Amino acid sequence: MKTKQAYATLPHVTGFIDWLATELNSKTLFNHQYVDRRSGNKWSCDSLFGAYQSYSWNFPGNARLAYNPGSCSASNAKALDALRQDLIAAGSNDALVLQAATDVMAWGGVTSRNVEWLKVNKTGLGRMIQEVKTALIQKDPDAPVLRSKSLRFNSGMTKIYSLICPEFLIYDSRVAAALGLLVVQYCKAKELIQVPDALCFPWAAAKESENAVAPKRRNPSTGTLQFKRLRSGSHHAQWNIRASWVLSQVIAHEAATHSPFHQIDAPANALRGLEQSLFMVGYDLGHAGLLSND
Known part of the structure; x- marks a missing residue:
């Protein structure tokens, strides 16, 4: 790497x-x-x-993913595990990835602007996130997708990648x-x-x-x-x-x-x-x- x-x-x-x-x-x-x-x-x-x-960290509940609101490390761990599994299951399906990513933003309290961007960029969203995921797992900061001026990587997106990339923190x-x-x-x-x-x-x-x-x-x-x-x-x-x-x-x-x-x-x-x-x-x-x- x-x-x-x-x-x-x-x-x-x-x-x-x-x-x-x-x-x-x-x-x-x-x-x-x-x-x-x-x-x-x-x-x-x-x-x-x-x-x-x-x-x-106080987070809202999610009926779709069947977790309740919480704040302690144990309740957050359960919520993050549900969000992680949902993101993985979404694969490259744009609609499912948009839904899963939106729920991650809600957990992290960073929906402002991030969800708007996700919706505007729904087409190709699943493929883009998979490409960034691959570059992050390979620990290659010089990968074209990570060097692109169009790359969105902020406090919201780091939460998504921390869930789908092994040993990758927020x-x-x-x-x-x-x-x-x-x-x-x-x-x-x-x-x-x-x-x-x-x-x-x-x-x-x-x-x-x-x-x-x-x-x-x-x-x-x-x-x-x-x-x-x-x-x-x-x-x-x-x-x-x-x-x-x-x-x-x-x-x-x-x-x-x-x-x-x-x-x-x-x-x-x-x-x-x-x-x-x-x-x-x-x-x-x-x-x-x-x-x-x-």
Whole structure:
């Protein structure tokens, strides 16, 4: 696979994987807290697995796929499994793929514009998603379909591909923020003054009012450790491939053998659990917790 052959050899990639796998269960490195803007409640964790245990995402029920509304990791796992099976069963049938993809967007709370785009591009939708799926599984960011200017790859589409591509995680603004934060911790541990290019996972802003009283911080940059902004399309796809490969290698690492992430019950798995822990941490990087020594 091109990602494994080329990306893995770039400076600090294996170093970061080794470091994170070794520190995956740390009870000191990953303390974090913030205030949930909707509920006003304080959220905190003392470890990455602790963040997973506190995972919460409110999603609507789906009568067609026979799952109820929920919010915890177990209920989300059941919903995602139903959505995954529906997407796979749809194959390349445009009408069925449109229905399945629309339901994924509803689960993820990203129907705005995404569903409109799916409907406008219904003809050929099934074939297009299959072509992108193949390129992602082959981990080939240079595949023509992933280099195309017409490629739609954003926080909505990453959810679809995470369900139909093995070991492919949802790379949205929250996961990107937390992953960047882990890179900051790695750079500090290794006394690096700049973020290595191969670990410069791009970030995206939270979707909120420009006049928000307490805006959420999704940019992990601090001091000389700076990250670039995420761009939709090919840029997003490339970094989604990289992030998925890196974190799958962390989970598979010998040093992570006894991590509680491996004890997560099916239909979820260790990689999905790690993704969900990052999702929780990345809600707001704030100015405390992991960044308290800035």
